[in-house]
Structures are given as structure tokens and as C-alpha cells.
Amino acid sequence: MNDKEIVELYTSRNESAIKETAAGYGGYIHRIVGGILRDPSDSEECENDVYNILWNSIPPEKPMSFKAFLGKVARNAAFDRYWYNNAEKRGGRMDIVLSELGDCVPSGESVERAAELKELAGYINEYLRGLDKRKRQVFVRRYWYCDGIKVIAERFGYSESKVKSMLMRMRAGLRKYLERQGIAV
């Protein structure tokens, strides 16, 4: 079943939409959620949340790219659970990912959150557009999919030190780019 047909199942409120999504993209959802939440029971609950969110989102949403849409739903659901679970705890693997990104963000002023996030996302898109494809893929694998350094190195055939070096340069580049735009988050 193709994506358009799956979306049509959601739109017509046919419950087999969930089954078809799981058949086609269960592994993809599992990998995204599992990359953020390491606890298996947490991941399983979160994956169930993802299907519920999809069911409640389509309609009114009509995603052009169903895979990218459900990927975003999965990522957001996993991070929501992560923030909730880790409100007090610090030091986990995701904290390392987050602390790396902290280097990119000029500190200081604040603006309205929603507008700020949208603006920031727009600038990140601009920054990504200027990167070579391979570098962009590495950046997105690390900071969107939250893949580990070792996993990225194996995927691209790079050494771990090369991946770290690429990420460090891109973070520095992103920080400079955001500073030039006057972004302070």
C-alpha cells in the first residue's frame, strides 16, 4: 500500500490505517523513538502514542510526505516523553547531544516561543541548504534522528573522529550563522 492510500485510510477514518502504517513504517518509527528513548518499555509506549497522534492528526492534516510527517510525529512524541522523564535527571546520552547543540546557541534575549521556534527553524533550514549534501546528512542524522557517533560513522564509512570533527565544524558554522542573523534564543 502506498503512502497516498494510507493517508486516505486515515482521512476516511478506516482503522486499518494504523495497521498499514505499522506494516510499512513500524521499523522506521521504532528506530526514531529508540534513538531518543533508550528504555524499551518507554519506547513501546511512545510508539503507541505515535499511532494515536497520527490517528488524531489526519485529518485535518494532509501530509505531502507521509513518511516525513510521521517521522516528525515520532520524534516529537519521543522528545516530549524524554523531557518529561528527565525533568530532574541529567547526564544521559541525549544530554550529550543537547549539550553539543548548546554550543551553537547564542545566549541572552528571549522572544515569543512559537514565533521564535519557527524563525529558528527557518534559519536552520537556510544553514542546512548551504551545506554539502553529505555534511547535511550527517548533521540531520545526528541532530534530527539522534543517531550515535558510531552509528553515523558506520553508515557513512567514516571514522568516528571524522564524524566528530564534521559535527564540531558544523556546530561552529551554525552558531556563527545564527549570530549573523541576530538570533538569540
Next chain:
Amino acid sequence: MKEERKLIEAIGMIDDKYIEEADMAKGNIKFRRIMVAAAAAAVLVCGSAVAGNIYIARREGGSSTIPVYTSVADRDRIYKDFGFYADLPESFSNGYTFEGGYKGSARDVSNEGAVVNSFSVLTCEYSNGDDTIMLGMNAEGYDEYEDESEVIEYNGYKLYYSSNMYKTVPADYVMTDQDKADEASGKYIFSYGTDDVEITEFKYLGWDQNGTSYSLSGHDTALTKDELVSMAEELIDIQK
């Protein structure tokens, strides 16, 4: 963590195309030169030179001589048949008109000879008088374009242009010492599958858009680089 959380949430909102692009990312394969299957020729193998990297592979492909589309197919039909979306024009503004669409297959082969990936390709033929060019499409992307490609930007997409001399030879052709020297010097790129030895200039323009890889290419085509770029821009503009 407050600032980092904002950034991680903003990264969660990046364009779908970058998410899809990273999802398709594969390692251990680099292509120095890529050549699309010429649909109207007999079933052929696209020889692509092996680059000097331990991870290097070559991309091979073949295409049927029998068209699967005798008229332009819509994006849903293409998705059903090939697994990617593409919007095709009946004709380009410079007069090149759709002649047929051909299904082919391609595979990526490691330098140890192992097939590491295989996929379908759609090659559409567009002609204007005696001149024909190929519009190639697949969902696999090009991990690396050849280093000497010229990069042209259009609406945020990077178009990679190259022009090389190809020596296309029969499948059972045995390379001479001069051939080996010519290949080593970069004078010719060798490709296989024609009945006779042919030397042609191969112009190639490739780009990725929304998870689909496109290429416009032709042997001894009358089209200039700028004309190929204009056609690519037309294609980019009509994609939904």
C-alpha cells in the same frame, strides 16, 4: 538545557526534504562518475569508473528497449510503478518532446564485487528533431558527484554539470594498452553495451529534489550546458 531544548525542537521543524535525504543516506559508496542508462539502446551496462577510495563502488544499470510509458505518466502512476514521485512535462519549452518512458534497473557494486544495493530507474526519452536526451530518475540519490562537476544553484537546489568523453564498447570488448592508458589519464570514460565502438561527448546534469534524483543527459547532444540547465529549471518548477 532550556536553550538546547529550543534548538532541538527547531531542528525538529526542518524541511521534510532534509529528513528524507538523511533517511536515504548510505555509506561506503561513492561514485566518481555516473552515467544513466540510455533507454533506446539495447540493454546495456553502464560502466562507471572506479574512484580511488577503498569504499568505492560502481553503479551498473540496464534498461529495457520496450517502453513502459508511451505517453507521459502522472506522478501517482510513477510512484506506483517506481516508488518515487515525479511530475513530467509533455514537452519542454525548447521543443524537446516526450517519446517514451523505459523501466530499468541499477545496482551498486562494491569494489569487492558485491551487490550492495539494487533499485529501479525510470528513463524518459525527449527528442527534438534528430537530437535526443534522457531524463533519468530514481529514488536512490547520488552520494557523490564527480569532483570536477560544475555546480549551478537554482531555487535552493544544486545542479551538477559535467561533460566527458565516453568510449562505449561492446560487452565483450577487451581493452587495449592504449585504452587502459586513456582511461587512466581521464581521456575517455569507458562504458559497455553498444554493438560498435563509439566515442561521444556525454553531457550530464544531475540533481536531487524531494527524495527523487533526476538527471538530464545526452551523447553528442546539441544542447548546451545553459540549455540543459533551463530544462532542469522547468522540471524543478513543475514538481508538486
